[in-house]
Amino acid sequence: MALEKRKLITVGIIGTGGMGTRHAGNIHRLVDGAIVSAVYDTDKENAANAAAICDGAQIFDDPLKLINSSTVDAVLIASPDDTHAKMTLACLHAGKAVLCEKPLATRVEDALEVVRAEMKYGRRLVSVGFMRRFDPQHAAVREAVLSGELGQPLLWKGVHRNASSAYGTSGATVLTNSAGHDMDSARFLLGEEVLEVFVRGIKTRPELHEDTRDLLILNMRMSNDKMAVGEVFVNADYGYEVSAEVVCQYGTAVTQQPDKVLLRHKAQRGFFVSADWLSPFTEAYISEDRAWIESIQTGIVFKGASAWDGYMAMSVTNACIESLHTGKIVPVKTIEKAEMYKL
Ligand SMILES: NC(=O)c1ccc[n+]([C@@H]2O[C@H](COP(=O)([O-])OP(=O)(O)OC[C@H]3O[C@@H](n4cnc5c(N)ncnc54)[C@H](O)[C@@H]3O)[C@@H](O)[C@H]2O)c1
Numbered sequence: 001m002a003l004e005k006r007k008l009i010t011v012g013i014i015g016t017g018g019m020g021t022r023h024a025g026n027i028h029r030l031v032d033g034a035i036v037s038a039v040y041d042t043d044k045e046n047a048a049n050a051a052a053i054c055d056g057a058q059i060f061d062d063p064l065k066l067i068n069s070s071t072v073d074a075v076l077i078a079s080p081d082d083t084h085a086k087m088t089l090a091c092l093h094a095g096k097a098v099l100c101e102k103p104l105a106t107r108v109e110d111a112l113e114v115v116r117a118e119m120k121y122g123r124r125l126v127s128v129g130f131m132r133r134f135d136p137q138h139a140a141v142r143e144a145v146l147s148g149e150l151g152q153p154l155l156w157k158g159v160h161r162n163a164s165s166a167y168g169t170s171g172a173t174v175l176t177n178s179a180g181h182d183m184d185s186a187r188f189l190l191g192e193e194v195l196e197v198f199v200r201g202i203k204t205r206p207e208l209h210e211d212t213r214d215l216l217i218l219n220m221r222m223s224n225d226k227m228a229v230g231e232v233f234v235n236a237d238y239g240y241e242v243s244a245e246v247v248c249q250y251g252t253a254v255t256q257q258p259d260k261v262l263l264r265h266k267a268q269r270g271f272f273v274s275a276d277w278l279s280p281f282t283e284a285y286i287s288e289d290r291a292w293i294e295s296i297q298t299g300i301v302f303k304g305a306s307a308w309d310g311y312m313a314m315s316v317t318n319a320c321i322e323s324l325h326t327g328k329i330v331p332v333k334t335i336e337k338a339e340m341y342k343l
Helices: 018-030 044-053 063-068 081-093 108-121 136-146 171-178 180-190 282-298 307-326
Strands: 009-014 034-040 074-077 097-100 126-128 153-161 194-202 215-222 227-233 241-248 252-254 262-265 268-271
Touching: 009 018, 009 063, 009 282, 018 034, 018 044, 018 074, 018 282, 034 044, 034 063, 063 081, 074 081, 074 282, 081 097, 081 108, 081 126, 097 282, 108 307, 126 307, 136 180, 136 241, 136 252, 136 282, 153 180, 171 180, 171 194, 171 215, 171 227, 171 307, 180 194, 180 215, 180 227, 180 241, 180 307, 194 307, 215 307
Parallel strands: 009 034, 009 074, 074 097, 097 126, 153 227
Antiparallel strands: 153 241, 194 215, 215 227, 241 252, 262 268
16 A cells, blocks of 8 residues: 555554653654554653653543544553553454553463453454564574575574663563563564473572572473573673574574674773663664554554464463472463464
8 A cells, every 4th residue: 555545543652651752752753654642651741751752642641541532543552561451451442453562461361361352353453562573683583594595493592681670570570571572582583382481590699689580591392393592681780682593404593783883992892782672672663663553554464473472472471480480391371373363
């Protein structure tokens, strides 16, 4: 469909902190054919700041009123994790397309409720913000794997490091809030489902709370005899870094850092490491927002993560938490994948 023939999509943003404001700016300023028409946040100042960068979008005092407003075609949810499933269900009930930041839910039962509600609705309305799928480096690895030149993919190896996390971050929190990206990366790059998991975690510093598990190793048995192993370290101190490698029969493909400048400074030569996730994935967030708006305008299925992918990440998370606590290999339990998610 030619760009000029497409309908202007009005977007309402729920949760206008760091991520919501980033999406608001992207959609309002960088995505053709879309504007941010409405915002809601429990913090009125955050809502006002986001509205100001969106040419005075309307500030709502109730998220359900925003979702059901005739001035909102589609909704982006970037409020805290434990609000996601409820808001997404409200969007489904209103028949509105929704891009929900990861995780889709904080409990697998709630993610399943979203999937079941969407299956009942009969059409895909829910997208989930696993933005690595839109990162040029990850996309290049996937393309290399799909080309077949490297032979069959065998093993996914991931690294996910954050500089620091809140005091007392439990293994369950790391798995729910951070590691979902890695579970999705393994599924996306190998094109396989996770069948069972084995997780070990340690506390990396004596001064941390005794329940902290800030360095985890995820071992995942994938369908069709593939394997995946990922390090998730949320107190890596030196900065933020993500990488993924797919080992194939005749070679491997690995993401490279986006920075291309060699720095010489203080008797050292090397590369800049980002302090947080925003700059390495700037392009990915913009591409994700563009693809989401385009899917609404054209009716073509969103090529990012679906409600099923969000549910799978939560099912794997659930199994990982059990494995971390019991020290056992745990199978991932899921319902059968419906046809509408096989597109
Ligand atoms: N995809 C990614 O790479 C990525 C990166 C960072 C964060 N996230 C996700 O985005 C979401 C927001 O994270 P953030 O870093 O922007 O956090 P944040 O704390 O900066 O922002 C959260 C905002 O939600 C508001 N809020 C709190 N309760 C609310 C409610 N009930 N309804 C509406 N708004 C409410 C807060 O006032 C705040 O403005 C989280 O779910 C997080 O996991 C995703």
